Amino acid sequence: MKDQRKLSYRLGLCRIDPSDNSVVFQSKTDMNESAIEQTKLSLQPKFIEVLNVLARNYPEVVTRDELITQVWDGNSYVGAKALTNAIWHLRQQLSPLAEVGAVIETVRKTGYRLLIEPEFDVEAISEEQDLLQLTSGKLLHMTQRMRVIMTSMALLIFLGMLFTGIHLYQDKQKMLETQVTALTRDPGSERYPVVSHDGRWLVYGAYRPGFVPSLYLKDLTNDDLPVRQLTSSSSTELRAAWSIDDTRLYFTSRTVTTAECRIMQLTLSTNEIISLAPCSSDMSAIDVSPDGKSLAYISSHEKNKMGGIYVQSLGLDNTQLIRQSCEINCSYEDRDLAYSPDGYWMAIVRRYSNISEDIFIRELSSGNEQRLTHGIEDVRGLGWTNDSKRLVFATEESGSRNGFIIDIKSKNISSLDVEGMSYPRLIGDSGELVYHQYHRQFEIAYLSLNNKVPTTLFPLLYSGVNHRNPDYSTQALRLVFVSNESGFNEIWTSDFNGQKLEQHTKLKTRVAYPRWSPDGTKIAFIAPDDNHEGNRIYILDLASKHIIALASTYHNHGRPAWSWQGKSVYASTSAGITEFYLNNQAPRVVNSLNMGVGFASSASELVFTRSDTQGLWLVNLNQPDVVETLIANTDFKTTNNWTLTQEGVYFKSDHIGEQRLNFWDAKSKNIMPVLQVPRSSLSSFGSMTYIPESSRLLMTLDGYPQRDIMLLKHKLIR
Template sequence: MTTQHSFYLAELFVNPAELSIHTPAGQVVSLQQKPMDVLVFLAQQYPALVSRQQLIDNVWGGNVYVGEKALTNAIWQLRNVLQQLAQMDLICTVRKKGYRLAVAPVPSALSDDANPPKHPQPVKRVMPVTRRLLYLFAAILLLACGALLFYYPAAAPVATEVTVLTNGNGRAMFPSLSADERYLVFSWRKFEAASDLYSLDLTEPDKPARQLTFTPDDESRPLWAKDGRHVYYSSKTAVYGECNIMQLDTVTLHSQKLANCNRHSTGYMDITPDGRYLAFSGSMNTDGSSLYQLDLQNPEAKPQAVPCTQNCQYLIRDLAFSPDGRYLAVTRRAHRLSEDIYLHNLASGEEQKLTQGEEDILGLSWHPDSQRLLFGALQHGKRQGFVLNVVEGTSASLQLDNFAWPSRVASNGEVYFHNSKSVPQLAYLPLNSAVSAAVFPLTANEARYEAPNYSKTRHALAYVSNESGYMEIWQADAEMENRRQLTQLHGMVKYPQWSNNGRYIAFVGRLPTEEEDKLMLLEVQTGKLTQLNTGVLWHGRLSWWFDDSAVIFAYDGNLFSVDIATSAVEQLTLKGGAWGQMPAAERFYFSKGRNRGLWQLLPDGTEQQLLPGSVFSSRTAWTVAGQSIYFLQQKPGQLLVSRYDTVSGKVEDLILLPPDLLHPHSIMSYDAEQQRLIFELSVHPSADLQRLQHPLLQ
């Protein structure tokens, strides 16, 4: 049988050439190419057992990175279609071995381009003895599959169903399900206001959400205690980001501080299955530990660092204890472009890496069977949900966009999540207007547009976009016309930065199969790519030496330069550095981080503070323009664009913006020709709570 020949499977007529399956009643269902290829290969190999590797080799050309996830998804699609049409499971799974068809495929006598007979009866014809023996053998296999299903029962297929629970202004985020599955507590940030905690009674869907906290601080990432009465959450002060882990009594609404948390990130935490310890991620200690635990049964207890023995070079972000108490799943971030899930055995202390090459994982929760993990991750600029089988080491996509922060999976397989819609765009602010100006859009698209950098020499803008389906470096003119894709890495790219002479664009990139990112040089005229060997695992935002002889990058909290001719690396700062710009030989300005001020690195290597953190709060959202430095300044309930005169030392506030229009970590570039600032505009992200039913969670 070839991939072009049609065949019968039970009473179903399969036509690979047309990617279709027909029933005796005349119903026609279309399949995608890869699921059909899998079905055809199983038919070709019948009655042999086909391993996953065989399928990946023959259907995905041996591409394990793509094939592992895609195969699981293809098998699920096939089962879903075949069970609906044939009312039986025609694909038999042998655990940890592979797959085989449960019945013998019967070649069709029809030509390749013929339509199926209106009433196909392949199983009712008088058949030769050999064919009857084949069907007898198929029946035995079907009984074997039934026996396997008796020991490993499969849930009845359910359709994917999404129900919207909130549809208000602002962002409803971080849903957490109570132990009795009656209440959902979440964080709700309304426009131009701090976020507070709310709860929904799921038994009364028409009842409005009840507000639980009433403070000017940002309260998020709530987590139910095992008693069903208390909630743990993180609370951050506006602007300065002082972070505390709090406990809230949902009856009295009294809250109390339990511990400090990392002010530079969202509070990630979980409770041990016995309810005794609250575990949370924090700053990395000198021994590599970044996980802490607090004894909830001891009112006098202080957080204790949990010793780290494996993968300690990577900071822990999110964490989730398995319901059976055997494992702790953690996400470890190597750098902004690389974050993966690790499975920590609580008994042995051994740790196993479960994913490869994920980016920005948002949300990690277990299925009640303690065998499946649900998580959200950023792939090519889109947030996607995945189900990871920790036993088989396979994962499958939920095929659901904007999926983030799933709650723990309920006993019936339902999960709550927030639908996060955030598609950055580019915009500009005119600086030569006689009256207060407004921010004007440069793009308005479904694709993402990030990290703008304008070259006066080239009269061109470099930026990052997923317009092609992958995050790549693009070039356009000043009005975002004549767009041209410059890279085809099909990986992840960040921070494009023109050289002063316009010959190169320096950027940070990571290929799909690799963990470490690379500092790359793109020669724009020829398209030639060159890697600069810096010897570090990751690179922060980039800039150029004043004469284009070196690229400046951030790593591990300080600034470094790498010579583009010799690859010699030199450390520039010793007491902190997040991003720097060097417009001239004697002028090197840099920031150290959020609320740490603006600094100048003098020729003798000493540092001089130009603006304090109370005035200059920005980390990377600033740019040098002649004798001026433009920057975003965050204040309680406000966001200002301000200008610092490097000659007079004076600060001038230019325009007041809505606090959520731009992010303090956004990237800003100066267009000297049109006297304007170009921003990465955070089109105000909306987020609503939703409930998901999905076959992969049953």
């Protein structure tokens, strides 16, 4: 019998032949309507397999899991991205059928459906039916004989089922389907959950509308008891770790008035708080060793040192704080950590560049390290299984978060298929874990500045995908931005109304921070290097569509900023503000300062923010040691969310419970508020741009993120 997966069929004027993975389009020529013109395309086998599954199931919806199971044998780690890529390519190749409407429909959070009825070859179907009838007759005869055999075997089957019943029950328990239970439903944003060793208490950090972040304690054995706030409103706290006996909490705390950060110890029975060590952020990773003798955390509080691991001994007076990461001239920074339950390993999340991270494990006795992953965009937390043989971790790829589990010996990775998973932590030996579920939609929003009636932010592009980091060119009259429309973060452009969209890169990796050249012919952006251990500055020439990497010996590059003439690009490196030339001559270090975002205001002046301190700065490129302050750090407290215009500077400022858009007038030097929006409305890593033709200010709209603490039971972690 012929394999149904090899049957040819038609979609309108298109014929699909799975035997050679071909797609043939037919159309009548203009000179002779009876004449037929054919165009044959060859597609990748996986693309044809996806189309075949949709055709065989027409007009039903086929879920993403079913497609991954049938086409990629259930390998969700590979299939998730590959499926998105296949659907995108099928829509492109089948675009000639668009005259009759869409070809493949996306059913949100479910899967895909073919919208054109397939017409399978009649001869092949008839042959199938004849063979089916013949086979059915044979089966009927065999069935009559089998009845006698089945009757005699019934007793044996019953005894076998009775004997194996206990084992089947145990296997069923091991193969439980995924179960997700919400542990918090409070207004606000809950994150970084960790459960006490006895499984009773849950501690987490949370924003409450109108209040600073604090730590909260929940009794998991009694839902009727109210959640208890542990820390005061005079400081901010988000992340904590339990002592081995569950009597104390260790956490990072930042004072609201002075911004000083300290590692604190809280004794729960007495509410006594003791300061232990300096830190740099209230969101720093923190963990206690399994023997309870050491506290490890991530910090960058020492001058000229990147984020690294610090270890503090517990229970001893006047102990020295020891750094256990790279000291100087580092090509990476450590971002997260977790002790294994057996005390043999420490798992470390390491960032090689500002757009690439990976997971390492360090043998604590020897200090030897192993690398487990290659080329992850962002790791969003990790935790060990009870046997210390596997790690559960979450990632963010092209704006989507999900959970995975990796075997540290084989390095095999399996997907948990838990959308939105962030910062997972396992609960003892229960086979369960807690995490905070994260959902956020990035949009490009605009504010009309010349309206007589007060206005607000409006989305520029109405879509279910993420758009971010806009930059406008007055020469090209187009907007460039990053979009994950194709399943990957790529470079796209549109007109200033968000229409006439065009995709310009197909790198299938993370691209970021595009900027137009002054003449509107080129776009600079950054993307990972070939080893995913750093990034490079790339230049896209729109006329030739060629992409080149600028010559550089540096490992990591910050956001690009074009020179006034457009012959070079400035970016921050380990050496400071560095100028890279389009003719690939050796780069030049302008000065030793670290630039966040920069704009050339003239041939000799660069306006920029610094990543090490607040304020807005101006450097004379002819005298690079001459740096002056344009806006004081008391008034200008953003690194990325600002833009330079001929009249002045628009910038974001954060306040308790809100954000503001402000304008600094270059003539009067006065700062005027423009708009007030809710807290977290604008992305901290977004960008701003100004469109003079429509007097619009564009920025990345973040939206208030929804985070809730969830409890997960999953067959892969039992």
